[in-house]
Amino acid sequence: MTTRFAPLPTTASASNAVASTTTESIVFRPTPQQAYLMRIGDSCLIHAQRLAEWSGHAPILEEDIALTNLALDLVGQARALLTHVGKQVGFDEDQLAFLRNERDFVNFTLVELPGRKAGRDFADAIVRNFLLSAWMNVLWARLEASSDAEVAAIAGKAVKESRYHVAHAADWVVRLGDGSDESARRMRQAVARLWPYAAELFETDAVDTAAAESGLGPMRVALKAEWDAIVAPVFAEAGLEIPAAGAFRSTGSRGVHSEHMGYLLAEMQVLQRSFPGGVW
Amino acid sequence: MTASKTDIANAQAQAHEWPLWEVFVRPKAGLDHKHCGSLHAADSKMALQLAREVYTRRQEGISVWIVRSDQIVASDPADKAMLFDPMEDKVYRHPTFYELPPEVGHM
Numbered sequence: 094m095t096t097r098f099a100p101l102p103t104t105a106s107a108s109n110a111v112a113s114t115t116t117e118s119i120v121f122r123p124t125p126q127q128a129y130l131m132r133i134g135d136s137c138l139i140h141a142q143r144l145a146e147w148s149g150h151a152p153i154l155e156e157d158i159a160l161t162n163l164a165l166d167l168v169g170q171a172r173a174l175l176t177h178v179g180k181q182v183g184f185d186e187d188q189l190a191f192l193r194n195e196r197d198f199v200n201f202t203l204v205e206l207p208g209r210k211a212g213r214d215f216a217d218a219i220v221r222n223f224l225l226s227a228w229m230n231v232l233w234a235r236l237e238a239s240s241d242a243e244v245a246a247i248a249g250k251a252v253k254e255s256r257y258h259v260a261h262a263a264d265w266v267v268r269l270g271d272g273s274d275e276s277a278r279r280m281r282q283a284v285a286r287l288w289p290y291a292a293e294l295f296e297t298d299a300v301d302t303a304a305a306e307s308g309l310g311p312m313r314v315a316l317k318a319e320w321d322a323i324v325a326p327v328f329a330e331a332g333l334e335i336p337a338a339g340a341f342r343s344t345g346s347r348g349v350h351s352e353h354m355g356y357l358l359a360e361m362q363v364l365q366r367s368f369p370g371g372v373w
Numbered sequence: 374m375t376a377s378k379t380d381i382a383n384a385q386a387q388a389h390e391w392p393l394w395e396v397f398v399r400p401k402a403g404l405d406h407k408h409c410g411s412l413h414a415a416d417s418k419m420a421l422q423l424a425r426e427v428y429t430r431r432q433e434g435i436s437v438w439i440v441r442s443d444q445i446v447a448s449d450p451a452d453k454a455m456l457f458d459p460m461e462d463k464v465y466r467h468p469t470f471y472e473l474p475p476e477v478g479h480m
Contacts, residue, residue: 153391153413155412155413155414155423155426155427156423156426158423158426158430159422159423159426260422264418264419264422268419
């Protein structure tokens, strides 16, 4: 929404004046290279938002802290990328995160799916975290050789973080998949729910082609073999079957999101929209 | 008579509680691992990961040790007076009565 609500009418003194209750959205047209980086940055950001929802709700206190630690790593990666793109287009990281509309977010649909409500559970959080952190780990390793020095530097730091994310998530995948009948059943259900959305991680479009041609980063499809090499052995050890490939393709990376995205953004953006420029 | 460590561990297992682990963190190379707390975890692998999450997330350390709490043999608090009070008045156990040549500097 780019509508700005009029201030609420007030007849009292100026000290009682009520500020506008929303803030205008920002819009910019990214180049393919910028869109490539925003896809990664937005996916980190929205994934972090979903992980942070576990704060206070994880099965044990220690894992509660672990999930939010992972979220903070991802927020750091998102900040770095959004700041980098923002410098090129005249916006700061907060404006890009909190003042863009849904259609201008280009994260994968996988990361915006509900994590712990709507019939989902801890298994969903673990499976998604594993599928995504494996993808991120392969990507960051490649981006260390990016033609963009800033991106290469960001990747150098992020690749270490993502390596731990993979280890942490893989440990839980095996623990639950090869655990009790109940935990295995829930893991199978989570895999069935989430796997169709993993296909988007390996789609190809003009953005991928442009990024690969300019040496900015690899096409998504080029990450598939290494991703499989991480995912397959862990699934095997966990006793989980890898579902057959389907025809469904999610479209978050093109800005067309699931019905869950609007609610997520409303919660994530409300503070900055209500108090523009608010800082800690 | 208090319950033994093994009794407690067995009771935990029966109650489907994960065992308790003690966490030791080394703040930097050359320093000792210091006890910094405890946590529950299903096994040593999980305990090590969770120790990293809970106790080193603000750059507190570069190395972590974990030990099953029921594997630690501890002195009985009731024996405190017997074990430690006799040392109270034996200042000569501290090597503070030597005159050090200035060349030695701080020891």
